[in-house]
Amino acid sequence: MRMNLSVMRLIGRVIDSDTQFHRGYQTPRPAPILRLAVAFVCILLCALSRNAWFTLAVLSVELLRTAMKPPRVMAHILRPVAVAVIFAAAFTAPAIFLGSPGSFGTITMKVCESVLVLSLMNEEVSWKETTGALSSLRLPGIVIFTLDTTVRFLVILGRFSNEMVEAVSLRGVGKRSWRTAGTGGILGTTFLKSQQMATATSEAMVCRGFNGSYAPGRRRLRANSRRQHLIDGLYALLIPLLIAGFIYTQRLMTAG
Amino acid sequence: MHIPDNYLSPAICAVMTAVMVPVWAVSIHKIRQELPKEKLPMLGVGAAFSFLGMMFNIPIPGGTTGHAVGGTLISLLLGPYAACISVSVALLLQALIFGDGGILAFGANCFNMAFVLPFVGYAVYQFIAKRVKSSRGKLVAAGIGSYVGINASALAAAIEFGIQPALFRDSAGNALYCPYGLNVSIPAMMIGHLTVFGLAEVVYTVAVYAFVSRVSPVMLHDREGSRTAPALKGLIAALIVLTPLGLLAEGTAWGEWGTEEIAATGIGYTPAGMQNGFSWGALLPDYSVSGMPEAIGYVISAAIGVALLIIIFKLLSLLGGGKAEGEAA
Amino acid sequence: MSQHTIQLDHVSFAYAGEAVPSLNDVTTAFDKGECVCIEGPNGCGKSTLFRILLGLSYPTRGTYTLEGETVDAKSMKEEAFAAKLHRKIGFLFQNSEVQLFTGSVEEEIAFGLEQLGLPESEVDRRTEEYLRMFDLAAIRHKAPFNISGGEKKRTALAAVFAMEPEILVMDEPLSGLDEDGQAWLTDFIKGLHSKERLILIATHNRELSAAVADRVVRMDKNHRVI
Numbered sequence A: 001m002r003m004n005l006s007v008m009r010l011i012g013r014v015i016d017s018d019t020q021f022h023r024g025y026q027t028p029r030p031a032p033i034l035r036l037a038v039a040f041v042c043i044l045l046c047a048l049s050r051n052a053w054f055t056l057a058v059l060s061v062e063l064l065r066t067a068m069k070p071p072r073v074m075a076h077i078l079r080p081v082a083v084a085v086i087f088a089a090a091f092t093a094p095a096i097f098l099g100s101p102g103s104f105g106t107i108t109m110k111v112c113e114s115v116l117v118l119s120l121m122n123e124e125v126s127w128k129e130t131t132g133a134l135s136s137l138r139l140p141g142i143v144i145f146t147l148d149t150t151v152r153f154l155v156i157l158g159r160f161s162n163e164m165v166e167a168v169s170l171r172g173v174g175k176r177s178w179r180t181a182g183t184g185g186i187l188g189t190t191f192l193k194s195q196q197m198a199t200a201t202s203e204a205m206v207c208r209g210f211n212g213s214y215a216p217g218r219r220r221l222r223a224n225s226r227r228q229h230l231i232d233g234l235y236a237l238l239i240p241l242l243i244a245g246f247i248y249t250q251r252l253m254t255a256g
Numbered sequence B: 001m002h003i004p005d006n007y008l009s010p011a012i013c014a015v016m017t018a019v020m021v022p023v024w025a026v027s028i029h030k031i032r033q034e035l036p037k038e039k040l041p042m043l044g045v046g047a048a049f050s051f052l053g054m055m056f057n058i059p060i061p062g063g064t065t066g067h068a069v070g071g072t073l074i075s076l077l078l079g080p081y082a083a084c085i086s087v088s089v090a091l092l093l094q095a096l097i098f099g100d101g102g103i104l105a106f107g108a109n110c111f112n113m114a115f116v117l118p119f120v121g122y123a124v125y126q127f128i129a130k131r132v133k134s135s136r137g138k139l140v141a142a143g144i145g146s147y148v149g150i151n152a153s154a155l156a157a158a159i160e161f162g163i164q165p166a167l168f169r170d171s172a173g174n175a176l177y178c179p180y181g182l183n184v185s186i187p188a189m190m191i192g193h194l195t196v197f198g199l200a201e202v203v204y205t206v207a208v209y210a211f212v213s214r215v216s217p218v219m220l221h222d223r224e225g226s227r228t229a230p231a232l233k234g235l236i237a238a239l240i241v242l243t244p245l246g247l248l249a250e251g252t253a254w255g256e257w258g259t260e261e262i263a264a265t266g267i268g269y270t271p272a273g274m275q276n277g278f279s280w281g282a283l284l285p286d287y288s289v290s291g292m293p294e295a296i297g298y299v300i301s302a303a304i305g306v307a308l309l310i311i312i313f314k315l316l317s318l319l320g321g322g323k324a325e326g327e328a329a
Numbered sequence C: 001m002s003q004h005t006i007q008l009d010h011v012s013f014a015y016a017g018e019a020v021p022s023l024n025d026v027t028t029a030f031d032k033g034e035c036v037c038i039e040g041p042n043g044c045g046k047s048t049l050f051r052i053l054l055g056l057s058y059p060t061r062g063t064y065t066l067e068g069e070t071v072d073a074k075s076m077k078e079e080a081f082a083a084k085l086h087r088k089i090g091f092l093f094q095n096s097e098v099q100l101f102t103g104s105v106e107e108e109i110a111f112g113l114e115q116l117g118l119p120e121s122e123v124d125r126r127t128e129e130y131l132r133m134f135d136l137a138a139i140r141h142k143a144p145f146n147i148s149g150g151e152k153k154r155t156a157l158a159a160v161f162a163m164e165p166e167i168l169v170m171d172e173p174l175s176g177l178d179e180d181g182q183a184w185l186t187d188f189i190k191g192l193h194s195k196e197r198l199i200l201i202a203t204h205n206r207e208l209s210a211a212v213a214d215r216v217v218r219m220d221k222n223h224r225v226i
Helices: A002-020 A032-048 A052-067 A071-097 A101-124 A127-135 A141-170 A183-207 A226-236 A238-251 B010-034 B041-053 B071-078 B080-097 B106-129 B135-162 B182-215 B225-249 B254-264 B294-319 C046-053 C073-077 C079-088 C105-115 C120-133 C149-161 C179-192 C206-212
Strands: C006-013 C023-030 C035-039 C061-066 C089-092 C167-171 C198-202 C215-218
Touching: A032 A052, A032 A101, A032 A127, A032 A226, A032 A238, A032 B010, A052 A071, A052 A101, A052 A238, A052 B294, A071 A101, A071 B294, A101 B080, A127 A141, A127 B080, A141 A183, A141 B010, A141 B041, A141 B080, A183 B041, A183 B182, A183 C089, A226 A238, B010 B080, B010 B106, B041 B071, B041 B080, B071 B080, B071 B106, B071 B135, B071 B182, B080 B106, B106 B135, B135 B182, C006 C046, C023 C046, C023 C061, C035 C206, C046 C167, C046 C198, C073 C079, C079 C089, C089 C149, C105 C120, C105 C149, C120 C149, C149 C179, C179 C198, C179 C206, C198 C206
Parallel strands: C035 C198, C035 C215, C089 C167, C167 C198
Antiparallel strands: C006 C023, C006 C061
């Protein structure tokens, strides 16, 4: 059942990343917020790049890093990249005949780069660290609170609707048309159930002293050591380096 | 309808993000005013729901399926301002963690799916619902609202795509971003949404709305939405003012739109690359830019080559039954 | 005559639009130092009673007094008063799942402490202490929705307990636990007995009442205390 599959994959992805981390990662890694920043800068500069060199340089580094991962992890990283690249190639192929042949190569290559950068980042940074990094930005409390609760509800709702889907299909024999199964009923019940849970959650929060202003709790995920600061500092140097590299490659374009 | 990175220029992305900032600010302000603090977790529910909705394949008469965004549905259940924030958060998570939709294009995606979709859908719903009495009528209003909403949102996306080739080209004359002009992007987007995706959205919205209004009508957000209209008009006005600024940002003269657009469709124009015979160089412009120190060029090509080889071999090993070693670490 | 810790006088409660009240003219009192079990069939109003004690709902009739101060919609509007109440009373929901809402077990424990405004060092100290006390150190980084039912229960307990409330209210604490878990929790509650603490437990489980209760309050299906 298609619906089942994608929902389970989603939940699996969230749960997986939870167990993966804090199991073997004792060596200090750069702060997640820096990883996000560097990834963002990479993607932005490649998007702005008017020639292939910068993008190719970033791509080469990321491909090498991917190549060094264990095969299963590597396949996991490359799957979304493959999908995005195939889609981009299909999307831009007609442009070859419509007067803009270069777009095919440019866009496909850039799409490969941006999706690979993000995919690698997600492999190395857990979703919890990512949302934690977002909450350290000066976003309004409501947004951060919504972010936190969304991921939590995603798993819970996903499991719930999945169980419902199973229950519904168990009640039918043979091929079931979704129309008769009542997609509206499943989704609607999931919504109402989530309403109940949301109310219960907010009451639980109130009972523990929450009074409406959400001050994001300090995420105790990182060590606050000198070594950590050193690693963070070195990693942050990547940003000016990338910008310098970008300017250099852009200058290489011969005029016209 | 998620727009990935590199299909829109960073300049347009920046403009769309700038437009969204006041929309978000107003939405948050309205939510603080109107939503009691016990209801705040509902925003997360809305976001998770929007997320899940995008994963459900809705069966459509005719045998195919489509995905729905659910922006109008959420605005009917939580109000348009809450829908804006909920859908934005869902899109943020999708972009960052699940790779759906670009990072740079986040502002544009939010504009289409978290602003245009819920607000237009809600406004249309209010317009019709005020004039009908029966619950059946309200259901129809919900359906029409969501249909108009998603098509308005698709139109916005089509316009964002379509203006790219006119504005951003590289030295070889190739479009740097989306290579299809408005006369291609609009029909392409609209055909899909007027039919398959529009229907999916309607089915999704109506099915859930019908269920909820039957089972638990108090959950519906059915204010006399007189307050939304002025806010909506104000924001659209701001947008109309800001967009030309974004278009002019690249320095292309306004008038050049027409000719380049026509040229891009290939009417009476032989593609440069084809003229000189088909070469791979035409597909990857500026690959052979002179001025790049050869050594660096070598290193990069070698790096990519080596990486690809390793990757291919490792992938093959996975298929070839090297599963035991694949499980390590 | 000294005041009771918790005093309910002719308290009735009905949900909006419902004809039948969920609580019917309840008059009772609880004092620190005792452990009281509230028994009754499903739907008799135990949970509603707790909601009122916690300030989540307000009596439609009658008064609820906590250490001499009336708790109603008006007094709860004051943030300081509401904060004081939540500091004094800790509540363990029947369903642990909805009670856990942060990204990791240790954050869950720290949440309430941070809301209390304790200094960072104290928050860290208590978090460590309660992680150990409830045998949660091994799963401290795991997300609450990823752990087993028993672990969820212990996490919820730790989160509430770390705030060191004077009054502990528990709704069906044994639900969702296996035999070992139930035995552990029963012993734990026995150990909580103290002159300074009031423990209220809603339960069907006669064994639990027999093991821990100083006295038993019974409610019937007419939503009264008998």
